[in-house]
Amino acid sequence: MYKNLEHLLQEQKNVKVIESSIEYTDYVSLDLSSSQTDKLDLNLTDAAIFEEFIENHLSKNNAKVAFGGYMEPRNLYRRSTVFKNEITDERNIHIGLDLWIKAGTAVLAALDGTMHSFQNNTALGDYGPTIILEHSIENVTFYTLYGHLSLESISNKEVGMSVKKGEIIAKLGSAPINGDYAPHLHFQIIKDIQDKIGDYPGVCSKNEVPFYLENCPDPNFLLKIQ
Template sequence: MTPLEEILHNIQDVKVIADSITLNQYITLDLSVYNTKLAQESLGNATDFEKYIERYLTENNSKVAYGGYNEERNLYKRSTIFKDDATEERNMHIGLDLWIKAGTPILVPLDGKIHSFNYNTGFGDYGPTIILEHQIENQIFYTLYGHLSLESLAGLNIDTVFKKGQCIGTLGDESVNGDYSPHLHFQIIKNIANYHGDYPGVCSKKDLPFYLENCPNPNLLLKIKPF
């Protein structure tokens, strides 16, 4: 592990979803190209996808479906922001998704301050997005929260401090979150370069080695399943 990964791995009692939901109420969700059952589902729009998520959670007696780090997906083929004639298709997901109802409060996992925020509009984009900056020991890194509600951006200011466990916002619905079933895209970023209020959450296979190195597995911090 890198020094940052060691630090993340050693941090305990971290949540981005309400403490009232215990980890035994989480269920893994496979949205990869290798899940042949997905091809049998009608998932072409956010409404159908949300029905699928709700049914999946009910069938598994769970409240949060999670997964997606380093996962190859067909989900992005419906949006032109992930493929144009000049670039390689971006279909490798490099954050962790947590699928739960719109309006769910999102918690800050670690003390940090607002680095930037933005309403990333467009079909398939993040929608309202917040990025926090953290420093632990000599390591500076960032966490990204995508697909939030518009209300989550109200009154925010750069450098405003948030404490671990504080609510940073709520999940948005398909009308603002890029036309997805409600979920949090949570991502850890080592070097954010010149990005503000945005950072790639999906990359091409060619660029995957760089992004996996720059964006450690969020489960190192969240510990939803043994790492």
């Protein structure tokens, strides 16, 4: 029987993409939608202030990781021309899952696969160092993207090298390296990578939502964070 990717992702068990010793019971959701950050009057342009906000949120909830953001409309990207210029519509809808925790935290391969590509995306508000893995389950090929890594994470890597589920492939980067954000992992699932190398859109415009909903399914199909 043919299974679509979403079904195959849901069948996978015990998947983590950051520090394996942290249980999902130690995660707490985080709403960074435009309406919420406007209400909080949160300064989204200062990475240090934003990191303090994350740490306070974790402390208040007795948690170790904050997560969320799939298909969330955000104001977080307005500071950068990467997401809006005279030609393009504003891209402000997040199409991955963010996992907020300190720089230096281990990043794990979600599943067995191979190194598709890696690159340092250096523009303000971009991913910084980024890794993309290629996977195949029951002859269905797809990709996972890991953004906002440390610079060391993309050294000594080779395209085509094998990786195992749960293997440490990177560490999270700090603000000067990771696109100028509070430290976090942007994790995204991609069906058709097209011709992209070491990069793939992680934010889309309102008009692009139908395409990216189909091409980038909810990462929580795979992770199953409650």
